[in-house]
Amino acid sequence: AFGNASGNTKTIVSNLLEDYEEGTHQTAITMSTSGTATLNTSFDRFSYTKIGRLVTITGNPRIASVSSPVGNMSLTIPFTALAGQTDELRAGGIMRYYDNSAGAGSYSKPLAWAIQEGASAVVIDNTGTNGNNLAPAASDEFYFSISYMTA
Numbered sequence: 001a002f003g004n005a006s007g008n009t010k011t012i013v014s015n016l017l018e019d020y021e022e023g024t025h026q027t028a029i030t031m032s033t034s035g036t037a038t039l040n041t042s043f044d045r046f047s048y049t050k051i052g053r054l055v056t057i058t059g060n061p062r063i064a065s066v067s068s069p070v071g072n073m074s075l076t077i078p079f080t081a082l083a084g085q086t087d088e089l090r091a092g093g094i095m096r097y098y099d100n101s102a103g104a105g106s107y108s109k110p111l112a113w114a115i116q117e118g119a120s121a122v123v124i125d126n127t128g129t130n131g132n133n134l135a136p137a138a139s140d141e142f143y144f145s146i147s148y149m150t151a
Contacts, residue, residue, distance in 0.1 A: 021050040025078035027061055029136075030121070033071030037136045040064040046144075048078045055079050056147045063140045072133055074121040075142070079150035083118035091115045095124070095144035101137045109134065115148045122146060 024045045029037045039061050046059025057077060082089050092114040099109050111134065112125045124142070126134040 019050065019052050021048075023048060023078075025057065025076070027059070027075045027077075029061070029063070030074050031069045031071045032074065032123075035066065035068035035070050037066045037069050037073065038064050043141075050079065050150070053082060053149050053151065054147060055150050056145065058145045059142070061142045063136050063138055065138050066136055069136050070133070073124040073136060075124065076121050077115065077119075077146075077148070080120045081115045081117055082149040082151050087117070089117050089149050091146070091148040093146065095142060095146070097124075097134065098141040098143070099134070099137070100139035100141075111142075113144065113146060115146070 025048055026045050027039065028044070029039055031037060040063065043060060043062035046057050046061065048055055048057045055078065061075065081091070092112065094110045095113050097109045097111045099107055102109070109126075113122050114125070115122050
């Protein structure tokens with residue numbers, strides 16, 4: 001039993017934690033339209049913790065090189081996102097992006113991220129240019145902590 005702020009006592013029904021996993025995932029970056037972006041092999045992994053259906057990933061992938069990248073960027077995720085009845089399982093948020101070529105005072109940029117139902121990647125989009133995408137460059141970095149549901 002435990003107490004809450006109002007002084008009520010509740011009894012916890014015994015639930016076993018049947019699915020717990022933690023590890024690292026080697027991610028890869030792709031561009032939605034054309035071109036390539038290659039991650040630095042020393043910084044191409046992120047950590048994950050999976051508790052039941054909830055997966056949380058954290059990381060700092062860094063871009064090593066690019067070749068005419070166009071479109072949204074995507075990073076692979078360790079577990080495929082759960083597909084739901086409607087849109088209730090979509091996940092999204094904002095991450096920090098370090099734009100090494102932006103110039104003084106403009107290096108850190110907020111980028112939006114989204115994981116659709118049944119997807120195996122997180123899609124990254126520029127939040128500040130109304131649909132125009134940020135062109136990644138060598139030495140740019142992602143900083144994130146993302147949670148989503150899996151099967």
